[in-house]
Amino acid sequence: MKFSTEELIDGIRSGNKRLIGKAITLVESKKAEHRTQAEELLKKIMPFTGNSVRIGITGVPGAGKSTFIENFGRLAIAKGKKVAVLAIDPSSSINKGSILGDKTRMEELAKEENAFIRPSPSSGFLGGVANTTFETMMICEAAGYDYILIETVGVGQSEVLVADITDVFLFLKIIGGGDELQGIKRGIMEMVDLIFINKVDQDNLQKAKNTRLELKRALDFIPPKEKGWKIPVLLGSALHNEGLGEIYSIIDEFIDLKKKTGRFNEVRTRQAEKRFEYWVQEYILAMMKRSDSVEAAYIQHKKNASEMVSNPSTEAKLFVEKFLSKD
Numbered sequence: 001m002k003f004s005t006e007e008l009i010d011g012i013r014s015g016n017k018r019l020i021g022k023a024i025t026l027v028e029s030k031k032a033e034h035r036t037q038a039e040e041l042l043k044k045i046m047p048f049t050g051n052s053v054r055i056g057i058t059g060v061p062g063a064g065k066s067t068f069i070e071n072f073g074r075l076a077i078a079k080g081k082k083v084a085v086l087a088i089d090p091s092s093s094i095n096k097g098s099i100l101g102d103k104t105r106m107e108e109l110a111k112e113e114n115a116f117i118r119p120s121p122s123s124g125f126l127g128g129v130a131n132t133t134f135e136t137m138m139i140c141e142a143a144g145y146d147y148i149l150i151e152t153v154g155v156g157q158s159e160v161l162v163a164d165i166t167d168v169f170l171f172l173k174i175i176g177g178g179d180e181l182q183g184i185k186r187g188i189m190e191m192v193d194l195i196f197i198n199k200v201d202q203d204n205l206q207k208a209k210n211t212r213l214e215l216k217r218a219l220d221f222i223p224p225k226e227k228g229w230k231i232p233v234l235l236g237s238a239l240h241n242e243g244l245g246e247i248y249s250i251i252d253e254f255i256d257l258k259k260k261t262g263r264f265n266e267v268r269t270r271q272a273e274k275r276f277e278y279w280v281q282e283y284i285l286a287m288m289k290r291s292d293s294v295e296a297a298y299i300q301h302k303k304n305a306s307e308m309v310s311n312p313s314t315e316a317k318l319f320v321e322k323f324l325s326k327d
Contacts, residue, residue: 005040012045012143017116020143024118027135042135045142050268052084052141053255056162058152058188059172064198065151068172068238070106073115075244076147082114084145086136088152116145134165134275163191164274167264168251170194175204175211189222193254195233196247208235229257294323 003011003022011019027038057065066087073083085106109115118136133150140148152162163169171192195215200208212233219231232250236243258264288294301319305312 005037005044008041009044009142012139013048015143020116020139021118023139024132024136027139028132038135042138045138048142049138050141052137052145052148053168053251054137054148054150054166055168055170055251056150056152056166057170057172058162059198060174063172063174064238065172066106068196068198068244069149069151070109071238071241072244072247073106073109073147073149074112075241075248077112077114079248081146082144083109083112083116083147083149084140084143085109085115085117086133086140086148086150087117087119088133088150116140116143134271137165164271167258167267168193168254170196170247173197173211173215174199175207189219190225192231193225193229194247194250195231196238196243197233197235198238200235200237200242205235226254226258226263227261229254288323297322 003019008019008023008026010016012023023041026034026041029035029038057069059065069085069087073085076083087106106117110117118140137148137150150162150166169192171188171194173195175197197208197211212235215233219233224230234243234246234250236246238244255264258267289298297319301315304310305315309315
């Protein structure tokens with residue numbers, strides 16, 4: 001059954017999870033007619049967006065991201081908040097399929113009336129996020145969710161894309177994954193706002209404390225991302241709800257600081273600008289390929305690149321210049 005834009009908006013505003021899901025599916029669709037309705041929907045819900053706290057959560061596979069999100073989400077709900085989880089699953093590069101297993105892993109959170117869990121395939125999009133995650137957040141905000149938790153695939157390479165759509169960037173680390181200093185990668189450290197060493201127990205407590213000390217020393221050599229904020233490194237166990245209350249309080253403290261300094265709105269403005277730039281590129285390419293001659297040229301230059309007739313970047317430049325140069 002196809003729903004009108006008005007029906008979807010009413011469903012979003014009333015917290016109807018089925019219609020929220022339908023709206024997200026619409027936004028994720030690549031069909032032209034769906035894109036038109038999605039754009040209309042997103043435009044009309046904009047006045048109801050912007051009131052959530054957007055939290056990105058990353059870490060290597062096995063760091064306990066799903067367990068952390070489930071128990072943190074239940075904690076927030078117990079404090080009277082509504083929580084949306086956007087769990088990004090890696091798509092197969094072969095058939096574009098995705099396991100989408102997070103909803104089954106977060107069984108207790110899924111039962112909560114004030115929780116909404118949406119697994120989305122990354123569809124090959126870099127950075128451990130889906131290409132419409134930002135727009136999906138808008139729908140969840142319009143539905144009145146106070147916290148939006150984005151669980152990435154933990155790719156370890158392009159976390160910058162997660163940081164580019166969230167207010168708080170949380171890095172989960174575990175002990176016993178080999179060289180403890182492996183977690184101290186400058187690129188990640190420059191983006192994180194909070195570090196949580198997970199799965200800490202009596203057996204590895206001393207090792208966890210040593211790792212925390214190493215991380216703090218490493219952070220001393222990195223310029224602060226936010227003025228007046230020293231990145232906390234906390235120990236705990238998401239499975240046993242140890243340390244989650246402290247994280248909840250620290251996130252509130254961090255958001256308050258960003259709002260007082262004006263950085264909160266400043267960062268969100270920059271994030272929206274980056275989404276604009278992303279969609280400009282998407283729409284230019286889509287419109288260019290509507291022409292048969294452009295499509296043929298695109299296929300030929302792509303073939304030259306794939307067969308290494310010349311450098312892929314050169315072929316891209318030649319293709320763009322052919323149709324967008326002043327000559």
